[in-house]
Amino acid sequence: MTAMKTTAIRWAVIVGTIAAAITPIAARATDPVLPPPYAGVYQPQGVDEIGLWHDDDDDEHALAASPLVIRDEKLTAYVKRVLCDTVGDDRCAPIRIYIIREPAFNASMSPNGTMRVLSGLFLRVRNDSEFGAVLGHEFGHFESRHTLAAFKGRRSGTDLLAWTALLASVAPSYGMARSYDDLRYSVYGSIFRHGRDQEREADRLGIAYLNHSHFRPQSASVMWHTVMAEAEASARAKGLKKPNFKTIAFTASHPPEAERAHYLAALAAPDDAGRADGADRYRAALAPWMPVFLDDQIKLNDFGGSDYLIENLAETGWTAPLWLARGDLYRTRGAQRDYANAATFYANAIDLDPTLAPAFRGLGLTLVKTGRTTEGQDALRRYLALSPTAPGAKLVRMMVPQGTNP
Amino acid sequence: MTPRLPHRVIVAALSIALVAMPALAHKLREKGVAVTVADSSLTVTPTRDWNRLGQSPGKHAETWTLDGEQLDDVTFYAGIAPGEPLVKERSKKRDPLPKFTATTQIVEIPELLEGTYRTYKSIGAFTLVSTDPVKFLGHDGVLFTYDYTDEDLLTRRGEARATIVDGKLYMITFDAPRLYYFDRFLGDARALSGSATL
């Protein structure tokens, strides 16, 4: 009896939200959205939903034992804290967080309350507010049972195209490891592509959570701008006309950028603009992992996107790891004009942290490659002094006459 | 290196009953018979029978296996010239791979392989474990080992030898699941590498 009544309230809220979504944005600009009333721990209903949860539980069982999960209690606890600060302790309590070592920008929630955060996401946000915006958005999908609705929606209609896509993905040709659409992420569980209306709805819920939290709701709009700009920078560097937003899991099927930035900004409660955005806390929590995630990103060979991300992260202040990453990015692209920049970036890293061994290594290699052999060897010697037993130290020693003895 | 087909894709392929074309037939490489690889003058003499996969990862690459590339994979890279990637790019414009350059140092070759694997397979879990100097094909080269987890969620170990001769890159890699297969066939893979001449 209680469950039915709860569902009725829930549906009323959802219908109301969708109806509100159809009204012109201007009329609602002064009207910050409230999150739906919290209704207790949800149990799946109906054959489809129970089936999805069941599959999910199996998927979660596999996920918990996956070699790709980052098992760092502190980092996981931090992610949970930001989620709870965003949506409220009562809502976030039953959620399980899994951080996956995958250098792509995405996060998702499964119908059974599993939240997956891909490690690439940490490079696209710069403070707790932006991070909370993404998590809140995903939580919005979860709270509105979008996955279930999307699943039902996809099942109907002519599926010939879907079938040919499946065929294309199993054709025995080399180099088809990329599966079609979001099948690629299905190894991590069901990450569905939502429709535009659902994205809008999740945005609204996300903003509602932010408005009611202690975070700065204006960060949501900023975050989306970053994502779009990264895609454009990536496309530009590749000489492509425009970015293919379909290949970015988080942006495919999202509303157009201008519309989105507009309504996100409009819905953010104006009084909250003065709140702190939590940049310091974010940086502190991510400090042990940031160099690793930066490295994962650099090694994807996406020059434009990676350069944009580094500069974006540096807006709140350059750090030695950021300069190091930039140096590696330019050195590994390896066009002649890149080496001069790389040398500067490594030098900047060393200025901020004279014990950062990889920066000396990078600088030394770069100088040697541009014919500045003596200076290069000096830098390599300093690298060997700092890291005599690092992998590759023996090889570096061979590049340096009378090198430092271990 | 060959792309790993996810388990469910192979299963789906069986159910749709598509078959590989005859042109992709795999060839036997007999024990004791010297052969060239990867369309080059790089020559190896197997110490046991190996299978050469019908499809090559790239213009200057070739893969041999005993049981299937998902279980043991020796890949030869021969004569990679400056400006070229290690394997064939899916799309030169949209998905470019890192390139070997005229100024690539021997010590940077492991990073080139790492970048190639990470970019091609879209993975985040790759660790360079060791890097040491070695003589390979009669020249100064690098011997390195690594671990990575592919899309099939199986963690693999790799050992590679590489060098630069006349400005071109030559490399032989051996990848296998770290559970059982890597240790079991490392000796055979090293014998292949050891027999290589240019």
Added chain:
Amino acid sequence: MTRALRSFVIATGIAALVAAPTTAQERSATKQGFDLPANSAKRILVFRPSVRVGAQSTGGMFEPNADWTDKATRNIAASLTKLQSTLGNTVVTAPEAYGDDAQTLQEHMALFAAVSDAVIQYQFFKGNRLPTKKRDNKADVFDWSLGTGVASLPGAKDADYGLFIYNRDAYGSTGRKVLQVLAALGPGLAVKSGEHLGYAGLVDLRTGDLLWLNADAAMGGDVRDAEGSEKRVRQLLEDFPGSTIRATADQPAADPPVAAPRPDTVAAPR
């Protein structure tokens, strides 16, 4: 032409060039010299079978059905126990694993999947066999392993063999059946309505050797009911070493234990 449509045309074109086999989708093999007599008092450890049951929409989407999956899991487990106990060999379910043990178990599962795939791709099916595996087939050799790491899996200490089972059933919807007819009118591309896949593998828990593997991409039996599950398990365990289990219950169980020679089977002489 859209990219997807072009791929479709290419795919059907390939299939037209090579006669798409609708037979030979089931194979099993036994390690040479392996024998598991009935009533040998061996303990068989069954790892959490991967069982998924659902419906298959027109587009091939798998629609999970938890009710069906639960029933099938229970039925399959019950059938397993029943059939195995008639051999006098005990079936034990592997204990639940946690933490590091769970990760090791999962890595072994992933390895079993990779080995099964390699067996199917490179030894079982025509057109793609590795030359050394072709030779093995001729000499009745079946030599695959998961390695001795299996000995440290939870429950392995107290058992002799490990049974890995993978099962997936998607029952074709009406739409899919229509598509099947349409596709058949085209270049002869075989489209399955419904998908009934199963792998079963028996592993020696001391050595890791794969003693027996049965791969079937066209399984029968409706696993949603007890009778169908029993038929399915019979099929999966068909030619299980030392057993007299036949695919259908009405086949005489009095056949002698020596497997009759079948063109597609690599079986050990007994």
